[in-house]
Amino acid sequence: KASAELGVLALPFDEEYGGMGAGPIEVSLVMEEIGRVLAPEPLLDAVLLPGSILAAAGTDEQRKRLLGVLADGSTLIGLAHEEPGSRWPEIRVSTVATESDNGVVLTGRKSPVAAGDCVDSLIVSARYPDGKLGLFLVDATATGVTRNPYTTHDERRGAEIVLDGVAAEPLGSGCDADDALAQAYVHAQVAQCAEAVGAMREALRLTVEYLKQRKQFGVPLSTFQALTHRCADMFSEIELANSLMLQATAALADGEVDPVLASRAKFMVGQAALVVGQEAVQMHGGIGITTEHPIIHFLSRLTAITHTLGATDDHLRVLAATVTVD
Numbered sequence: 527k528a529s530a531e532l533g534v535l536a537l538p539f540d541e542e543y544g545g546m547g548a549g550p551i552e553v554s555l556v557m558e559e560i561g562r563v564l565a566p567e568p569l570l571d572a573v574l575l576p577g578s579i580l581a582a583a584g585t586d587e588q589r590k591r592l593l594g595v596l597a598d599g600s601t602l603i604g605l606a607h608e609e610p611g612s613r614w615p616e617i618r619v620s621t622v623a624t625e626s627d628n629g630v631v632l633t634g635r636k637s638p639v640a641a642g643d644c645v646d647s648l649i650v651s652a653r654y655p656d657g658k659l660g661l662f663l664v665d666a667t668a669t670g671v672t673r674n675p676y677t678t679h680d681e682r683r684g685a686e687i688v689l690d691g692v693a694a695e696p697l698g699s700g701c702d703a704d705d706a707l708a709q710a711y712v713h714a715q716v717a718q719c720a721e722a723v724g725a726m727r728e729a730l731r732l733t734v735e736y737l738k739q740r741k742q743f744g745v746p747l748s749t750f751q752a753l754t755h756r757c758a759d760m761f762s763e764i765e766l767a768n769s770l771m772l773q774a775t776a777a778l779a780d781g782e783v784d785p786v787l788a789s790r791a792k793f794m795v796g797q798a799a800l801v802v803g804q805e806a807v808q809m810h811g812g813i814g815i816t817t818e819h820p821i822i823h824f825l826s827r828l829t830a831i832t833h834t835l836g837a838t839d840d841h842l843r844v845l846a847a848t849v850t851v852d
Contacts (some may be wrong), residue, residue: 529567529569529599530597530598530599531599532599533546534556534569534594535569535573535598535599535727536554536597536598537552537556537595538552538553538574538577538578538581539577539581539593539597540551540581541594542590542595543581543594543597544592544593544594544597544598544673545593545597545644546597547613547705547751548647549563549778549779549791550717550778550779551775551776551779552715552721553574553717553720554641554717554771554772554775555715555720555767556569557569557570557717557718557720557721557723558720558721558723558724558727559720560724561716561720561721561722561723561724561726561728561827562724562725562727562728563728563823564728564820564823564827566604566681566682568640568641568645568682568683568728569642569778569847570643570717570718570721571605571640571713571809572602572603572604572644572645572674573596573602573638574714575583575605575710575713575714576596576603576604577593577596577603577647577648578709578713578714579605579706579707579710580592580593580596580603580649580697581593581726582706582709582710583683583698583703583706585698585699587696588663588697589601592663595639600657601646601647602641602645602838603645603646603647603648603649604639604640604641604642604647604648604649604666604712604737604797605639605640605648605649606636606639606642606648606649606650606651606664606687607619607636607649607651607658607707608636608637608638608639608651609621609634609636609637610635610637610662611634611664613712613837613840614835614836614837614841615619615836615844616655616751618660618852619651619652620634620652620653621633621634621635621636621650621651621652621653621689622634622652622655622696623652623653623654623660624655625654625680626649627689628693629671629693629694629695630662630693630695630696631670631691631692631693631694632650632662632664632689632691632694633689633690633691634652634688634689634818635686635687635688635689636686636687636689636799637686638684638685638686639684639685639686639688640682640684641657641682641683641684641688641715641835642673642675642683642684642685642686642687643675643676643683643684644683645666645799646665646666646667647663647664647665647666648663648664648665648666648687649661649663649697650662650663650664650687650694650763651662651703651707652694654749655728655755659703659704660696660697660703661696661697661698661703661706661707662694662695663694663695663696663697664689664692664694664695665693665757666692668692668693669692669693670689670690670691670692670693671689671690671731672687672688672690673685673686673687673688673707673802674687674688675687678830679830680823680826680827680829680830681826682830702797707746709783710784710813711785711788711835711836712778712783712784712785712788713783714835715774715779715788715789715791715792716771716774716788716791717779717793718834718835719767719770719771719774719795720771720775720833721831722767722771722798722799722828722831723764723767723771723794723795724788724801725824725827725828726763726764726767726798726799726802726803726824726828726832727830728761728824729760729762729802729806729824730757730760730761730764730802730806730824731744731759731801732806732810732821733757733805733806733809733810733821733826734748734757736810737753737754737809738807741809747809753809754777756805756808756809759801759805760801760802760805760806761822763797763798763801764798764802765803766794766798767791767794767797767798767799769797770790770795771791771793771795771808772793773787773790774787774788774790774791775792784801785844786844786845786848787845788804789836789841789845790833790845791836792836792841792842793838793841793845795831796831796832796837796838796841797838798834798837799831799832800810800828800838801827801828802828803824803825803828803829804825806824806825807822807825808819
């Protein structure tokens with residue numbers, strides 16, 4: 527609610543739908559701050575990602591009905607797209623959409639569903655009998671929906687969603703669901719890169735502060751050249767990752783939804799995240815692996831980011847496939 531009152535939730539949505547009409551640059555600035563303070567709020571998973579799908583694929587009536595309540599914080603919507611046994615970018619959807627006298631019903635299993643334990647509604651991907659991929663709106667509390675919640679090591683929440691003949695409302699009017707999902711993933715990947723940059727900057731700040739305070743052999747650890755060189759390497763990794771994130775953000779701000787550029791940013795951020803997170807914990811020594819100290823939570827979150835919305839290795843494979851040799 528506090529985020530909604532500040533206008534954070536409304537940032538990316540058009541004013542006619544209750545939003546503020548801001549762009550990707552403003553969203554990235556907010557996500558950086560989310561990463562800096564390790565805010566566990568499902569801003570990306572339950573507002574920005576589903577909101578971008580609604581904006582791209584929904585009908586005008588669906589946008590007016592749902593984007594406004596997303597923006598004011600009264601409703602959370604989750605994306606139930608991924609299924610067991612598949613991974614980005616080739617997510618195999620086996621959930622079935624069947625048309626009946628009462629409309630469309632869905633049957634299948636979705637996992638993982640980020641923030642799936644607390645959302646009010648779901649955007650579910652499913653295939654019609656003819657193989658066409660569609661997107662559907664489902665009430666998360668409807669009969670036939672089973673939620674199996676879990677917590678993750680980075681103190682986030684999710685759920686496995688089981689659908690058994692659940693009534694669903696088709697999203698949009700037959701637009702290309704694959705294209706809408708691909709564009710939404712690009713926006714989400716770039717926003718997540720910004721979150722990672724914010725978390726890395728704070729991890730480096732905490733590490734430098736600790737080295738200045740902690741003494742060994744009667745002098746601060748910051749006087750040891752080897753440790754200062756490691757901090758310099760962390761800084762270089764962060765700045766390189768930040769440059770790719772800014773390039774991808776600027777492209778989105780110019781209306782260019784480029785999945786290759788997003789993969790470059792995710793790959794570079796993923797590499798930097800592990801280097802920065804692991805170095806920060808190691809230079810804190812024993813206290814760095816205790817849950818009482820914040821630095822281990824930064825490593826946990828950064829590690830999780832490298833495995834979501836496409837793992838670092840997945841993005842490397844996508845980039846390798848774009849390379850041509852004359």
